[in-house]
Amino acid sequence: MKLSVVILNYNVRYFLHQCILSVQRATKNIETEIIVIDNASADDSCQMVKDVFPHVTLIENKENVGFSKANNQAVKVATGEYVCILNPDTAVAEGAFEKCLGTLESSANIGAIGVYLLDGTGNFLPESKRNIPTPWVSLLKMLGFTKKYYASHLSEAETGHASVLVGAFMFLKRAIYNQVGGFDEDYFMYGEDIDLSYKIEQAGYKNHYIGSTETLHYKGESTQKDAAYLDRFYGAMQIFYKKHFSSNILLNSAVNFGVSVAKKMKSSTSETIQNTKPELSKAVLLTENLNLLKQLSETIQIPLNASSKAIFQDADLKDTLFIFDVDYMPYQQIFMVxxxxxNKNNQFRIRPPGCNFIIGSDKSDEKGSVLVF
Structure with a gap:
């Protein structure tokens, strides 16, 4: 087996459905197994996998064991020479895995690979490429100075060394994953991708970012940014420092102070954010399927018209809901659009191939939306 794609799911049935479909499209030319491990979802995620994707390996945990432990479980049963850790709220562009394979096979010194991640609004997610978050760098980030935290030496579209990658998409040799012990299970959620990236580089490899291929990461669908999230995220950073940096009173005091301030700032910001949605003047369905147009027209509340790709010659399109039919436009093209x-007051929804739902997300830190028709 060439590649094992591991998808950890928790209560995101429709996003998981699209994720698997996108992986299947992106691995047509690669010998691949897909492993879905579910952390005791309360929705019908597992039944959906059994019904729609019977050839996918499904592991059903009876309780939520966290990100690290679940992914390690799945990698233990993987048989691929390479493994990709993938979030369920993602959609992979056609050709992405082939680019990762080509890059890894070109150098024995490359550890893990990450790609250009965009959110549901089309904006770049800067955590796609980061530097090692030393206590000083993290304190600066908490105060709003992010240049040293992110791998700013690379532009979004460039390819090159980036020390820390994001766990939503991490592609590497399974042998390297096992060599460094996989994800550290002291982390329940958050921080484990930083830890794994760091361990890979400490083992003598260089992690790599590819800016020429994309993966859509809705982000926030699996996680609500509540008090528990804040405790886990900042607690994870404290675990990271205790494991990998020499401990002293000054460092511990600085980190604890920075963490407490950041939690207060984050909580205050979360409380004041208003959930405002832009007013849309029209909706455009990119499709050749007239039956799909009819079905969605009966569901969408604003006027909906079908259009060809020629519409994108109008560079001033704004205040528009774009609905992409993947049977008409591949993911790679959708992401370009x-x-x-x-940032033109537009919203984006995707109808995965052959599906009776559209999904999207209008903020990268909020739960995504699903419309079944």
Missing amino acids: MKQFR
């Missing part, structure tokens, strides 16, 4: 028309 989302990037082109981002």
Whole structure:
């Protein structure tokens, strides 16, 4: 087996459905197994996998064992020479895995690979490429100075060394994953990708970012940014420092102070955010399927028209709901359009191939939306 794609799921049935479909499209030319491990979802995620994707390996945990332990479980049964850790709220562009394979096979010194991640609004997610978050760098980030935290030496579209990658998409040799012990199970959620990236580089490899291929990461669908999230995220950073940095009173005091301030700032910000949605003047369905147009027209509350790809010649499109039919436009093309028309008061929804639902997310830190028709 060439590649094992591991998808950890928790209560995101529709996003998981799209994720698996996108992986299947992106691995047509690669011998691949897909392993879904579910952390005791209360929705019908597992039944959906059994019904729609019977050839996918499904592991059903009876309780939520966290990100690290669940992914390690799945990698233990994986048989691929390479493994990709993938979030369920993602959609992979066609050709992404082939680019990762080509890059890894070109150098024995490359550890893990990450790619350009965009959110549901078409905007780049800066955590796609980061530096090692030393206590000083993290304190600066908490105060709003992020240049040293992110791998700013690389532009979004460039390819090169980035020390820390994000766990939503991590592609590496299974042998390297096992060599460094996989994800540290002291982390329940958050921080484990930083820890794994760091261990890989400490083992003598260089992690790599590829900016020429994308993966859509809705982000926030699996996680609500509540008090528990804040405790886990900042607690994870404290675990990281205790494990990998020499401990002293000054460092511990600085980290604890920074963490407490950041938690207060984050909590205060979360409380004041208003959930405002832009007013849309029209909706456009990119499809050749007239039956799909009819079905969605009966569901969408604003006027909906079908259109061809020629519409994108109008660079001033704004205040528009774009609905992409993946049977008409591949993910790679959809992501290009989302990037082109981002930040123009537009919203984006995707109808995965052959599905009776559209999904999207209008904020990268909030739960995504699903419309079944």
